[in-house]
Amino acid sequence: MKIFHISAECYPIAKVGGLADVVGALPKYQNNLGATSSVIMPYYDNAFTQKNNFKSIYESKLDFNGHKIGYNILKTKAAVLDFEVYFVDIPNLLHKNYVYSADDTDRFLAFQIATLDWILSFKDLPDIIHCHDHHTGLIPFMCQESFKYKSLNTIPVITTIHNAQYQGWFGYDKLHLIPEFESTKTGLLDWDHCINPLAAAIKCAWRVTTVSPSYMDELKQEANGLQDLLQHESNKCIGILNGIDTAVWNPETDHYLDHKYNIKTLEAGKLANKLALCKTFNLDESKPLITFIGRLVHEKGADVFPLAIKKALEDENCSVLVLGSGHDEAEQALLQLKENNTGLYNVFIGYDEKLSHNIYAGADFLLMPSRVEPCGLNQLYALRYGTIPVVRSIGGLKDTIVDIDKNEGFGISHKEVTVAQIYKAITRSVDLYNKTTIFKSIRKHIMTIDHSWDVSAKAYINLYQSLKK
Ligand code: ADP
Known part of the structure; x- marks a missing residue:
C-alpha cells in the first residue's frame, strides 16, 4: 500500500508542535507493517535543510495567480530519516526560515497545487493520500472537484484534524487561485461566508480523523464553528489516539540526556537529571519539581496557570520550571x-x-492545564520518562490519564481550568510526592505503559484498507 502523508510539519525537519511529532513517526510505524508510507512537505530554509544535501527529482512550473512559478521536488539521504520525505521547493513562497506566517494562504495553496501536479505525473498513483490539518485542507476538495485532477478522484483521501481551532480561513478574493472547478461546487469550500479549508476537508475527505476519540466527541459539541458540520458528517469521522515514537522518546538512549536511565535505574537516573536541571536553573532540588512545557496560549491554559503557580509558590513546598x-x-x-x-x-x-x-527526564510532575487538548503528546512523553502528568481532563488527556483516586490510577487530573483547581492539583502532587513509597511505585508503573505507535499505525492501515475498492 503506497501512502503519502502531506503536511506542513515533520519531525525532525520542521517542528512547531505535535503535528510534526505525528508526521515524523506514523510513516515509520506504517512501514514496519509492510506499507510504503512517505511524507510530502514544504522545503523551508531552516537548520535541517542547511545541514543536508538535496537532489532534485522533478522540476516543473505551477500556474499560480496568473503566473508560471517554477518548483522542484527534492529528496535527501539524511541519515535521521527513517522513511522517504519529498520536499516541495517553491523558492519565493515556501523557501523561508519559518513554517507559518501571515501569507500562509498563498504559500500553502501553492504547496498543495504543486503536490497534486507532481502526483498527477506519476505512472503509479498512490493508494492513499493522507492530509494533515488545514494547510492541506484543500487537497480533498481539489482531488474531488478540480477538473485538472479528475484522474485522482478515485484515490481515498483522509484528513486528520490535529487542531480544529485553526482552520485556514481566507476570502473569496483568492478563489481564483484554486484550480478550476464547476462553479456550483463553491459551497463545498464555504463556511460562514468565507473559504474555510478545514471545513472543505471535512466535507470532501473520504474519512476525517482526530487524534483522540474524546477530541472527536468534543469537536461535535464545539469546534470553533465547525461543530454542526462534524455532527452532519459524523458517519465518516473517527478518533484514533496518537502514539509516540518510542525510539526518539526513550530515556535509555535519548542523546539529549547526560544521565540516561531505564526502569531498573529509574530512581538514580531521575535524581541525576533532576539535580542537573535544578543546578542549571537554580532550583531547590529537595522539593518536588513541577514543570510545564508547551505553547503559552489560551488553549494550554497559559492565561491562568501562572496565577496557580504563584499561589503554589507561596506555600514554599515545591520547585517549578516552565519552558514555553x-x-x-x-x-x-x-x-x-x-x-x-x-x-x-x-x-x-x-x-x-x-x-x-x-x-521530561528530570521533573517529578508535568502540568497540562489545557482548555483544549486534541491528543497531547507531552503527557505521553512524561509517562515514558517516569514523570507524573497533572492534567485537565479533556480530549486526549482524558483518554490517557487516570486519576490516582480511581482504580489503577497513575496521574492527577482536574475538571476545570481555574486557578483554584490547578492549585489544588499542584497541592495533590506535593502530597503524592511526600508519600514516597506510593510515589515511587507510580512512577515505575507509568514507565511501563505502552503508548507506542504500533496500535495506532495499525488502526490507520485498517481504515485505509476499508476504503480500497
Ligand atoms: P501542540 O501540538 O498543541 O503544541 P502537543 O502536546 O501535541 O501540543 O505537542 C507538543 C510538542 O511540542 C511536544 O513534543 C513538546 O515537547 C514540544 N514543545 C512545545 N513547546 C516546546 C518548547 N518551548 N520547547 C521545546 N519543545 C516544545
Missing part, C-alpha cells in the same frame, strides 16, 4: 514570577528541544 513561548501577557506573567521566587522558580522563554527532553 507564546502570548506576551503569559510570557510576562511567567517572567515576573521570577522576582520573588529565586531558588524555587524559573522559566525559559523560547523553544528548546534538548531542554524539553531534559525536563
